Amino acid sequence: MAATIRAALKAARQSKRMRVAAAGLTATLAIASISACNTGNVLSLEPAVDVGSQTAAVPQYTGMQKLVPSNPYMTAAYPRMDEPMSPAEQMPASETDCRQQLKRLGVTYTDVTPIHEGQCGIDYPVKVSAIGSIEMKPAATLTCDMAATFAGWTKNELVPSARWRYFSGVKTIHQGSSYSCRNIAGEGVLSEHGKGNALDVMSIELNNGDDIDVRKPGLFAFRTRGFLNNVRADGCQYFTTVLGPGYNYDHRNHFHFDIKNRKNGYRACR
Numbered sequence: 001m002a003a004t005i006r007a008a009l010k011a012a013r014q015s016k017r018m019r020v021a022a023a024g025l026t027a028t029l030a031i032a033s034i035s036a037c038n039t040g041n042v043l044s045l046e047p048a049v050d051v052g053s054q055t056a057a058v059p060q061y062t063g064m065q066k067l068v069p070s071n072p073y074m075t076a077a078y079p080r081m082d083e084p085m086s087p088a089e090q091m092p093a094s095e096t097d098c099r100q101q102l103k104r105l106g107v108t109y110t111d112v113t114p115i116h117e118g119q120c121g122i123d124y125p126v127k128v129s130a131i132g133s134i135e136m137k138p139a140a141t142l143t144c145d146m147a148a149t150f151a152g153w154t155k156n157e158l159v160p161s162a163r164w165r166y167f168s169g170v171k172t173i174h175q176g177s178s179y180s181c182r183n184i185a186g187e188g189v190l191s192e193h194g195k196g197n198a199l200d201v202m203s204i205e206l207n208n209g210d211d212i213d214v215r216k217p218g219l220f221a222f223r224t225r226g227f228l229n230n231v232r233a234d235g236c237q238y239f240t241t242v243l244g245p246g247y248n249y250d251h252r253n254h255f256h257f258d259i260k261n262r263k264n265g266y267r268a269c270r
Helices: 002-036 093-104 144-166 222-235
Strands: 107-111 115-117 120-122 126-131 134-142 170-177 198-206 211-213 241-243 255-258
Touching: 093 107, 093 144, 107 144, 126 144, 134 144, 144 170, 144 198, 144 222, 144 255, 211 222, 222 255
Parallel strands: 134 170
Antiparallel strands: 107 126, 115 120, 126 134, 170 198, 198 211, 198 255, 241 255
């Protein structure tokens, strides 16, 4: 009987030790599980995130966010289609063709913003700084049609005339007025300058150093007189208006060229 009681007590003690061990194991697993979800110290209740350093260090994005972080005209790597079209794309075909002609003539020019000043203005102005190797001083703001007409006259008439009379090429054309919003002197009619269709030439500088002033030459300046007469006569084949010294006092020191559109193709060459 005594032996049976001692065996029972031993079995009870072993069962108790197993329950205590199981409870300890369960507690350990619970603590480990909590720690796996938290970077802080569970026992001291430290926060999982260092709000002073980790949250301030924003991770750098890659891919499209890094390539175009703040460009409002880029969406998913493709340009948005609501950007304004360039002036060249908005030009009518006639203006585009005219610019091709300027390039063929060797004209150095830039497209400038449209000009609108009351009754004056140019829808598609160009600023001409040179015709081939010939400088335009200062650069002239004109319609493309006027620029092309003047360039054609310069290359086909002015340059050959200078070579024939002075055995020299033309270096610089000094102009006194291109686009200018004004009326014809003494009249209430808008000048062709106010439309960008006119150019005033004050003097012509040659490669040999001669600077030919357009003002009426002296009595014995035969070469200069012949050259200026050629300028006036040849100009009438290109422009609808050519006015110079001898026409009136206002034109005593320059040649005025324009492409005014008149009825029946009338030209004023004086």
